[in-house]
Amino acid sequence: MAYFYQFLQITYRKTYNKMRARISAVLITKNAQTLLEKCLDSVAFADEIVIVDSGSSDRTLAIASAYKAKVIHQDWLGFGPQKQLAVQAASHDWVLCLDADEWLSPELINEIKALLDNPQALAYQFPRCNRFMGRFLRHGEGYPDWSLRLFHRGHARWSDDLVHEYVIAETPVHKLRHELMHESGEDIALYLNKQNRYTSLQAEQLFQRGKHVGSAKLILSPLLRFVKFYVFRRGFLDGIPGLVHIVIGCFNSYIKYAKLIELRRLKNK
Secondary structure: OHHHHHHHHHHHHHHHHHHOOOEEEEEEEOOOHHHHHHHHHHOOOOOEEEEEEOOOOOOHHHHHHHOOOEEEEOOOOOHHHHHHHHHHHOOOOEEEEOOOOEEEOHHHHHHHHHHOOOOOOOEEEEOEEEEEOOEEOOOHHHOOOOEEEEEEOOOEEEOOOOOOOOEEEOOOOEEOOOOEEEEOOOOHHHHHHHHHHHHHHHHHHHHHOOOOOOHHHHHHHHHHHHHHHHHHOOHHHHHHHHHHHHHHHHHHHHHHHHHHHHHHHHHOO
8 A cells, every 4th residue: 555655646746747837947156155055945946957157266166066056157248148148058948047145935935836837927026135234124225126037938038238137028027925035245345346346337338328417317316216215115114224225225326327427538538
């Protein structure tokens, strides 16, 4: 009788796996050892893990090997192109895209596993909860930070943006309830270094698109951003971490346009 039940369980698993939509978890990495294991643990249910690495010198590749991930080396192309390359390298059409400093909450794992039995859409987004200065932000600019990360690659793709890339979906996007967790930065100094790189890339993108800004945009953009996220989106409820996060965001808005103005002046010399 025990052998009969074992036979039934194996038959059920085989039938279930045929019916369930197969999925690839895809990531891009470079020196991502700090949180990579937590990320990969959360996508262990995926049928495949694909990692596109741009030259890690820490334990990233060893960790990827321990999780039996398929690793591809690719020199840095920019965030959008790099992520799209990872999507294209996947074996399955359904892809779940994460950054190495993100992980799925247990509730989101269950929600994704359930929908794969019978997908009702071709693209899904879920709220991302960002941890900053040791606190998960629940208001303001840091939440809910809707992120489209689960999709059928035949009907969606990553944009070509070098920074602040996003998924372009050809069909309606459904929302999931539960959260993707994100470690925004180890400390403020590292976070600011990252934001400095991002604003430079943003300014370059705006320059290439022929964008012009003046003093009004330079001044009003950060002020309006502060009112929107700190007041109307109640960022003040996140205490000091919420205030610091929003102030840095406002400064980013200012410095992005300042860098754009500088690029235009250098071109006109």
